[in-house]
Amino acid sequence: EIVLTQSPGTVSLSPGERATLSCRASQSVTSNYLAWFQQKPGQTPRLLIYDASNRATGIPDRFSGSGSGTDFTLTIRRLEPEDSAVYYCQQYDRSHTWTFGQGTKVEIK
Amino acid sequence: EVQLVESGGGLIQPGGSLRLSCGASGFTFSTYEMNWVRQAPGKGLEWVSYISSGGSNIDYADSVKGRFTISRDNAQKTLYLQMNSLRAEDTAVYYCATHPTWGGYWGQGTLVTVS
Numbered sequence: 001e002i003v004l005t006q007s008p009g010t011v012s013l014s015p016g017e018r019a020t021l022s023c024r025a026s027q028s029v030t031s032n033y034l035a036w037f038q039q040k041p042g043q044t045p046r047l048l049i050y051d052a053s054n055r056a057t058g059i060p061d062r063f064s065g066s067g068s069g070t071d072f073t074l075t076i077r078r079l080e081p082e083d084s085a086v087y088y089c090q091q092y093d094r095s096h097t098w099t100f101g102q103g104t105k106v107e108i109k
Numbered sequence: 110e111v112q113l114v115e116s117g118g119g120l121i122q123p124g125g126s127l128r129l130s131c132g133a134s135g136f137t138f139s140t141y142e143m144n145w146v147r148q149a150p151g152k153g154l155e156w157v158s159y160i161s162s163g164g165s166n167i168d169y170a171d172s173v174k175g176r177f178t179i180s181r182d183n184a185q186k187t188l189y190l191q192m193n194s195l196r197a198e199d200t201a202v203y204y205c206a207t208h209p210t211w212g213g214y215w216g217q218g219t220l221v222t223v224s
Contacts, residue, residue: 035209047213056213088154096168098156
């Protein structure tokens with residue numbers, strides 16, 4: 001089973017700043033099958049990025065994903081107050097099992 | 110508009126059973142692989158189970174293997190999760206979800222409380 005480790009645990013930034021969230025896998029992720037989700041309190045997770053770097057439908061271009069192999073990054077440019085949330089990475093390999101990182105909480109000052 | 114609507118959650122005693130349902134609309138359900146994911150109160154996301162579009166391939170997380178059964182009815186556009194021998198640690202919001210590469214749709218979740 002691939003274990004995903006996200007860092008930092010919490011990041012606190014001001015509006016307009018850039019957030020850089022890391023997701024490290026315990027082994028190489030097949031075909032960069034990695035996604036990022038945003039979850040606000042009391043809400044369903046929302047897909048932001050799939051296949052490491054493709055933005056999901058309706059996601060602003062302030063959100064971007066990059067990386068390959070075992071190291072992946074979600075970058076949020078020009079932070080806005082509504083970006084306050086927990087962000088999860090997820091891998092989905094050919095065996096059809098999914099694993100999730102433990103999450104990074106983004107706080108907007 | 111794509112919609113996934115879970116139902117069937119509730120309060121159940123340890124050792125009991127529940128069957129969750131997930132009704133789909135707005136997409137061709139019969140061509141989509143489906144999954145169940147859960148989230149314990151205040152915790153992160155945990156994948157629970159997978160079923161292929163036709164229902165022939167199935168997989169489970171080790172934590173539920175032998176106790177939970179996933180199934181689907183493509184004619185009724187509904188996904189199911191039969192949960193037996195429930196434990197306190199199964200307490201969570203249960204979501205049905207599609208593969209990230211194919212929309213990454215999630216329902217609003219249904220709460221299962223084992224106590």
